[in-house]
Amino acid sequence: xxxxxxxxxxxxxxxxxxxxxxxxxxxxxxxxxxxxxxxxxxxxxxxxxxxxxxxxxxxxxxxxxxxxxxxxxxxxxxxxxxxxxxxxxxxxxxxxxxxxxxxxxxxxxxxxxxxxxxxxxxxxxxxxxxxxxxxxxxxxxxxxxxxxxxxxxxxxxxxxxxxxxxxxxxxxxxxxxxxxxxxxxxxxxxxxxxxxxxxxxxxxxxxxxxxxxxxxxxxxxxxxxxxxxxxxxxxxxxxxxxxxxxxxxxxxxxxxxxxxxxxxxxxxxxxxxxxxxxxxxxxxxxxxxxxxxxxxxxxxxxxxxxxxxxxxxxxxxxxxxxxxxxxxxxxxxxxxxxxxxxxxxxxxxxxxxxx
Amino acid sequence: xxxxxxxxxxxxxxxxxxxxxxxxxxxxxxxxxxxxxxxxxxxxxxxxxxxxxxxxxxxxxxxxxxxxxxxxxxxxxxxxxxxxxxxxxxxxxxxxxxxxxxxxxxxxxxxxxxxxxxxxxxxxxxxxxxxxxxxxxxxxxxxxxxxxxxxxxxxxxxxxxxxxxxxxxxxxxxxxxxxxxxxxxxxxxxxxxxxxxxxxxxxxxxxxxxxxxxxxxxxxxxxxxxxxxxxxxxxxxxxxxxxxxxxxxxxxxxxxxxxxxxxxxxxxxxxxxxxxxxxxxxxxxxxxxxxxxxxxxxxxxxxxxxxxxxxxxxxxxxxxxxxxxxxxxxxxxxxxxxxxxxxxxxxxxxxxxx
Ligand SMILES: Nc1ncnc2c1ncn2[C@@H]1O[C@H](COP(=O)(O)OP(=O)(O)OP(=O)(O)O)[C@@H](O)[C@H]1O
Ligand SMILES: [Mg+2]
Numbered sequence: 001x002x003x004x005x006x007x008x009x010x011x012x013x014x015x016x017x018x019x020x021x022x023x024x025x026x027x028x029x030x031x032x033x034x035x036x037x038x039x040x041x042x043x044x045x046x047x048x049x050x051x052x053x054x055x056x057x058x059x060x061x062x063x064x065x066x067x068x069x070x071x072x073x074x075x076x077x078x079x080x081x082x083x084x085x086x087x088x089x090x091x092x093x094x095x096x097x098x099x100x101x102x103x104x105x106x107x108x109x110x111x112x113x114x115x116x117x118x119x120x121x122x123x124x125x126x127x128x129x130x131x132x133x134x135x136x137x138x139x140x141x142x143x144x145x146x147x148x149x150x151x152x153x154x155x156x157x158x159x160x161x162x163x164x165x166x167x168x169x170x171x172x173x174x175x176x177x178x179x180x181x182x183x184x185x186x187x188x189x190x191x192x193x194x195x196x197x198x199x200x201x202x203x204x205x206x207x208x209x210x211x212x213x214x215x216x217x218x219x220x221x222x223x224x225x226x227x228x229x230x231x232x233x234x235x236x237x238x239x240x241x242x243x244x245x246x247x248x249x250x251x252x253x254x255x256x257x258x259x260x261x262x263x264x265x266x267x268x269x270x271x272x273x274x275x276x277x278x279x280x281x282x283x284x285x286x287x288x289x290x291x292x293x294x295x296x297x298x299x300x301x302x303x304x305x306x307x308x309x310x311x312x313x314x315x316x317x318x319x320x321x322x323x324x325x326x327x328x329x330x331x332x333x334x335x336x337x338x339x340x341x342x343x344x345x346x347x348x349x350x351x352x353x354x355x
Numbered sequence: 356x357x358x359x360x361x362x363x364x365x366x367x368x369x370x371x372x373x374x375x376x377x378x379x380x381x382x383x384x385x386x387x388x389x390x391x392x393x394x395x396x397x398x399x400x401x402x403x404x405x406x407x408x409x410x411x412x413x414x415x416x417x418x419x420x421x422x423x424x425x426x427x428x429x430x431x432x433x434x435x436x437x438x439x440x441x442x443x444x445x446x447x448x449x450x451x452x453x454x455x456x457x458x459x460x461x462x463x464x465x466x467x468x469x470x471x472x473x474x475x476x477x478x479x480x481x482x483x484x485x486x487x488x489x490x491x492x493x494x495x496x497x498x499x500x501x502x503x504x505x506x507x508x509x510x511x512x513x514x515x516x517x518x519x520x521x522x523x524x525x526x527x528x529x530x531x532x533x534x535x536x537x538x539x540x541x542x543x544x545x546x547x548x549x550x551x552x553x554x555x556x557x558x559x560x561x562x563x564x565x566x567x568x569x570x571x572x573x574x575x576x577x578x579x580x581x582x583x584x585x586x587x588x589x590x591x592x593x594x595x596x597x598x599x600x601x602x603x604x605x606x607x608x609x610x611x612x613x614x615x616x617x618x619x620x621x622x623x624x625x626x627x628x629x630x631x632x633x634x635x636x637x638x639x640x641x642x643x644x645x646x647x648x649x650x651x652x653x654x655x656x657x658x659x660x661x662x663x664x665x666x667x668x669x670x671x672x673x674x675x676x677x678x679x680x681x682x683x684x685x686x687x688x689x690x691x692x693x694x695x696x697x698x699x700x701x702x703x704x705x706x707x708x709x
Contacts, residue, residue, distance in 0.1 A: 244438065244440065246436045246437075246440035247442055247443075249402070249405070249440070250434065250440040250442075252406075252407060252427040253406065253407065253427045253428070253432055253433070253434050254454040255428040255458060255505070257428060264453075265442055268442075269444065
């Protein structure tokens, strides 16, 4: 016989409730603590870009904007924590956002202007900005920002196209076919990714110099592709591994050639994987700094990161508003890309075939 | 429609020989079942027929032509995979349409044929859904429709019913059988379920470790299993196999002696549970377990040679566990196997106990 002990169910329930509550409090405190340091710099960047004026070192507007942002972030998390239903959540978030918008318009609104984005229409903005404070010479000759923008798009776009194509094909082959050296190849894929790429910068420089691709966009693209490929292949192989053999065999017996089966049946199953490596590769190329800094010299080859670097170098002491504006401009494409792909990236962990 | 022939077909995966030497003829329009335990090479044989695996040796013939090297897409074979292998990103309509895409069928005609195939397996209401929105049985029908829409000369079914529940399995069994009767396409069904094989197929090919053990009609395999393996595989509940000694025209099993013709030495006697009867003579034992099976009752009886399964009609038999019983049998139904070779002793004939 098992001894019966009386159980105080109410006490147990209370204890569980308290534990659940305190866990939630800790979680939200943590979320607020980590989200503020991430949100604040971006928020300042944007605020400065739209409010700073040449030669004026005024930080009052930053403090005022902070007075709006910090309570907003806290309020948003609180709303998320306290909402009992989806509807309440939406209403809470909307209310917080509306109040924040009004407060922002009142406190910061009067200081906003577009003058810092002068670089978009005035290639020689450095001279213009300097002349405002009486300096007339010594400005760096900047290329048109749209040219740098185009270079960046070209590098990131070409890199993405090549990486996605090559990685998909290579990963499919690695996933489906048995050939001598397959496992050592897989192992080396990971090892390749383990080394800091910067260590190779001198040999890469020499190689590019000898094959005559130094100071060309193609040279940088080749280098970036080489460094991005191993990991992309590895990721894609995981996605292909998750696609069952059956549907491929089924396509073959249904009359498809190997290539048709790959395109019409296998590729759609790894769509999320392709999207993920495409987004990450593009952003990687977009923010690339070290290699372009080393391998690109002429200012007609500048990318956005180099443009940003030289703007900071040249105008920072004169007008940090312009520097911030360039930063915001540099940021926008990444932001758009992430927002567009976010829905698919979230599914990445699911991968493979559903149902 | 096609007549299929395996001539000394061998299949190896690396060093592993999965199918050592397969010889088999499947007649045009026939419905055969490949029956065997898991891992015996059923799917491998099927995939060779479909053209997914290349035979490592021997010849595979369709209508007398060697097709070893013919690619899967040119064989016009419809196949339903164990997992159904529907294309998850396509609607049911596109799934069924898929085989026609590569045949350059005009769009209108293709859609008509998709409708017809969908009607045949009764999924016409589901055409706009995704496979993930279908039940297992519906997916199975869609897979069947996709296999049938190209009017294949050979239909291959790889354990198509194993993912279905018992009642659905029963109805799909009937449906597939009537589909075959209606279309007359040569059909190979792979299964490890002997009931599926015996109820659906004209002929059963019983396989074991890559070898064909016996080919025959369901009755052949049930009444005259060529080996202990087939005898043990066919029949539910499974056959009782008891050791005996044949000497000078009598078999001694557990002390009971029977006259026998044509057997000698160490033998194994196969007694089907449905042929055993409680009576006043025969093997002595004690009922250890009673399992009602609806119309019949299965008794597990402990005897001197191990447990014997006895299947009796009717529920009012009035036996209870622990009861001492004696078990007799109809001698003409018993099977005598040579223990060493595990083969049926042809012509061996047991008579009622002395
Ligand atoms: N690609 C392969 N490489 C190596 N061995 C394989 C391969 N495919 C199958 N085999 C082996 O061949 C044997 C037969 O496999 P097969 O898939 O034909 O079995 P099966 O009879 O269909 O079994 P099940 O009922 O479990 O599906 C198994 O022992 C299996 O391990
Ligand atoms: Mg199988």
